[in-house]
Amino acid sequence: MGSMMAFPAPAPPSARATVLVIDDQPLNIQTVYSMLSQQYEVLMATSGEAGIALCLAQQPDIVLLDLVMPEVDGMQVAARLKQDPRTAATPLIFITASTDAQEESACWQAGAVDFVSKPLNPLTLRHRVQVHLTLRRQADALQRLAYLDGLTGIPNRRYFDQQADTALALARRSGEPLTLMLGDVDFFKRYNDLYGHQAGDACLTQVAAALQAGLRRPGDFVARYGGEEFALLLPGLAQADALRLAQHLCQQVRALQLPHAAGTAAGVVSLSLGVACGDGHASVADLLARADAQLYLAKGAGRDRACLDAVAP
Numbered sequence: 001m002g003s004m005m006a007f008p009a010p011a012p013p014s015a016r017a018t019v020l021v022i023d024d025q026p027l028n029i030q031t032v033y034s035m036l037s038q039q040y041e042v043l044m045a046t047s048g049e050a051g052i053a054l055c056l057a058q059q060p061d062i063v064l065l066d067l068v069m070p071e072v073d074g075m076q077v078a079a080r081l082k083q084d085p086r087t088a089a090t091p092l093i094f095i096t097a098s099t100d101a102q103e104e105s106a107c108w109q110a111g112a113v114d115f116v117s118k119p120l121n122p123l124t125l126r127h128r129v130q131v132h133l134t135l136r137r138q139a140d141a142l143q144r145l146a147y148l149d150g151l152t153g154i155p156n157r158r159y160f161d162q163q164a165d166t167a168l169a170l171a172r173r174s175g176e177p178l179t180l181m182l183g184d185v186d187f188f189k190r191y192n193d194l195y196g197h198q199a200g201d202a203c204l205t206q207v208a209a210a211l212q213a214g215l216r217r218p219g220d221f222v223a224r225y226g227g228e229e230f231a232l233l234l235p236g237l238a239q240a241d242a243l244r245l246a247q248h249l250c251q252q253v254r255a256l257q258l259p260h261a262a263g264t265a266a267g268v269v270s271l272s273l274g275v276a277c278g279d280g281h282a283s284v285a286d287l288l289a290r291a292d293a294q295l296y297l298a299k300g301a302g303r304d305r306a307c308l309d310a311v312a313p
């Protein structure tokens, strides 16, 4: 889903950051290269179009962008990078020979985090790049802390709540259905009692990974909703497909083959799932309540299964 947040993996402390320089004058690029290449990996593009393509392909940590270029100029490059969720968060610094106040304002409006003036002062350039790289890393780390579950690494409940609202808004616009599932690891209290809390934590991490691996479509979303509870959002699925997918997810968890001597008859860790299908006119609270009711039924019917709240198509 286009609205999903991107969480770049934290760079190892020793990793060199990558700087993309977009400038139509090879000589200018050479100048920037000589100022930065000792500290950073420097990628180069000599046109706006090539710069955008390189930015998408290589995901640099920061972009230095010449304002005046033929065909696609710096402003257009900035606008396109900011529009694309894959590059929207990449910091942009304009390199400009202009001292025009209007042009300066336009740089900020285009989403630049900073600009440096020609002729370049090497110390200023290096300092500005370093400051914005540090700010970006800190912002990424904060976003990960705020939206990802510390144990399993998948999205947390806060992220789910936000994503559910977005998914419903998209479903309203597209007229497509939206499925919400609630999953709960079976007899998990007994698992903790039998194997210890640490093993319980490892089990939850593996179940989270299995659920994530079981999802295939770009808008599919899974979060840790609470202790041993998971919540999923699946746009665009017909009811029968939603049930099939839920059964597949139960199978994925069984396939982990994590022994659970006090679990269901299968003798391995299993999951119960409640499934509710709606459209953009449903509310998150309604879908959650319906999925929860089905989860209760799945538990009552013997666990290790999915139950669907079928509505007339």
Ligand SMILES: Nc1nc2c(ncn2[C@@H]2O[C@H](COP(=O)(O)OP(=O)(O)OP(=O)(O)O)[C@@H](O)[C@H]2O)c(=O)[nH]1
Residues within 6 Å of the ligand: 151, 184, 185, 186, 187, 188, 189, 190, 192, 196, 197, 198, 199, 200, 201, 204, 226, 227, 228, 299, 303
């Ligand atoms: N190891 C570990 N256990 C957790 C975590 N969060 C919740 N739990 C445990 O999950 C257990 C949930 O137990 P219950 O809600 O009684 O449900 P259950 O044993 O799974 O039984 P059913 O849901 O009826 O199949 C509790 O014992 C919690 O302590 C966690 O982060 N790590």
